[in-house]
Amino acid sequence: MAADRGAGNSTVLLILSVLDQGERYGYELIRELERRSEKVFQFQEGTLYPVLHRLENQGYVTAERKTGENGKERRYYRITPAGKKQLAAERESWARFSAAVNRVIGGEQHAFS
Amino acid sequence: MPFPEWEEFLDKTVSQVRFRYDRREIRRELTEHLEDARDAAADRGEADPAAAALAAMGDPVELGRALDREHKPLLGWIWRLSRWALALAVLVSVLPALNLGILLVGSAWEARFPPYTDGTETHGEVLWRMDLDQKDSFYNITVKLDELVAYADGSYSLRYQVRHHILDTGIWWSYDFPYGSFTDLEGNPVSGGFGGSSGGIVSYCETWLEDLPPEAEGLLIRDQSPSGPELYFRIEFPKEEGAAA
Numbered sequence: 001m002a003a004d005r006g007a008g009n010s011t012v013l014l015i016l017s018v019l020d021q022g023e024r025y026g027y028e029l030i031r032e033l034e035r036r037s038e039k040v041f042q043f044q045e046g047t048l049y050p051v052l053h054r055l056e057n058q059g060y061v062t063a064e065r066k067t068g069e070n071g072k073e074r075r076y077y078r079i080t081p082a083g084k085k086q087l088a089a090e091r092e093s094w095a096r097f098s099a100a101v102n103r104v105i106g107g108e109q110h111a112f113s
Numbered sequence: 114m115p116f117p118e119w120e121e122f123l124d125k126t127v128s129q130v131r132f133r134y135d136r137r138e139i140r141r142e143l144t145e146h147l148e149d150a151r152d153a154a155a156d157r158g159e160a161d162p163a164a165a166a167l168a169a170m171g172d173p174v175e176l177g178r179a180l181d182r183e184h185k186p187l188l189g190w191i192w193r194l195s196r197w198a199l200a201l202a203v204l205v206s207v208l209p210a211l212n213l214g215i216l217l218v219g220s221a222w223e224a225r226f227p228p229y230t231d232g233t234e235t236h237g238e239v240l241w242r243m244d245l246d247q248k249d250s251f252y253n254i255t256v257k258l259d260e261l262v263a264y265a266d267g268s269y270s271l272r273y274q275v276r277h278h279i280l281d282t283g284i285w286w287s288y289d290f291p292y293g294s295f296t297d298l299e300g301n302p303v304s305g306g307f308g309g310s311s312g313g314i315v316s317y318c319e320t321w322l323e324d325l326p327p328e329a330e331g332l333l334i335r336d337q338s339p340s341g342p343e344l345y346f347r348i349e350f351p352k353e354e355g356a357a358a
Contacts, residue, residue: 026142027149044171045150046126049142050179057183072149075142 011051012060013094014041016079016087019061025074026052052077060086116163119147122173129177132189139180143170220315227259227317229272237265243351251342253278254288258346261332269322271305271332276315290320290344294336297329298349 018024018032030048033041055061060083067073079087123143127136150166159165170176233239245258255276262270275288295303305320325332331350337343 025145027146031153044169044176045146046143046170046173046176047179049139049146050176050183053180053183057188072145074145075138 010094012055013087013090015048015051015055016060016083016090019077019079020084020087023076023078025068025076027074029077055083059083116167118167119144119163122167122170125173126177126180129174130181130184132184132186134189134193135184139184146170216314223317224315227272229270229317229319232262232264232268232270236268239263240265241351243348245348247346247348249344249346251338251344256288256344258348261348267323267325267327269325271320271322273318273320274315275318288316289318290334290336294334295322296333296335297326298331298333300333301326303332
């Protein structure tokens with residue numbers, strides 16, 4: 001169960017982790033995910049938006065239109081206190097999941113970290 | 114937007130979203146994404162940046178369906194209605210407050226200049242007047258007697274205020290003492306006639322008493338309602354009539 005949750009919600013974990021560092025609009029967020037994962041995470045870019053809107057519905061992020069430093073008006077997403085709590089839970093869940101996977105596949109404990 | 118392929122993609126995407134009020138904002142966000150992606154592709158030196166941006170987006174119908182799940186019509190309507198309801202609630206709570214404010218200012222004005230009539234033209238000169246500071250309440254009103262004025266022709270004017278509780282949101286009726294409320298101290302009936310009042314949270318009323326016996330030493334006012342509560346006042350006239358003037 002915990003393992004399923006950890007795997008299924010990894011997108012949420014990734015998004016909330018980036019937003020925890022500061023507000024971002026959708027395009028920025030995707031580029032940052034790509035950069036930080038050294039292009040391991042590349043996905044169809046449109047799919048980010050339904051996830052962001054779901055997080056907004058769940059109250060984990062809020063969105064606000066504003067003009068950024070680059071002079072462009074964009075819809076910025078910001079993590080909420082509830083989102084931070086969820087992020088902590090997702091992180092723990094992920095740590096357990098990856099530790100379990102590592103134990104099963106044997107060998108080096110920290111192969112994926 | 115100069116790219117028909119983008120238009121087609123956006124049309125297909127948002128047409129999946131049943132809650133049409135959110136379509137515009139979704140379209141705007143996706144368009145901005147495409148613009149950013151196009152600019153980045155151009156910086157990379159791609160041959161067709163607009164097409165490259167579009168290719169990265171994925172399937173429009175799939176995307177539209179996923180967005181539709183997050184923009185459910187029912188939730189959307191509840192959200193919209195709740196905002197309208199909030200606006201309405203603010204309106205209906207502000208209007209009565211405004212109304213009350215106007216009434217209170219009006220009342221304060223009247224309290225400075227109570228609209229009692231000057232009876233000297235019809236009833237002759239004032240023999241004496243007596244400040245009364247008696248209050249009694251029943252139901253949701255308080256009756257405060259202000260003044261009794263005796264005129265040369267033997268009539269009296271009883272001036273009083275009817276005050277409603279400030280939270281009384283019903284109709285602010287004025288009040289006049291019913292027939293039979295007035296007697297002299299011995300219990301002999303005195304007829305009274307209502308003299309008029311102003312409406313409002315405080316109204317100023319005046320009752321004219323015509324047939325009080327000359328030797329009367331005071332006035333009893335009693336309005337007993339059938340269900341129990343009553344208003345009761347006892348006024349003793351000044352012993353030396355001239356002295357109280």
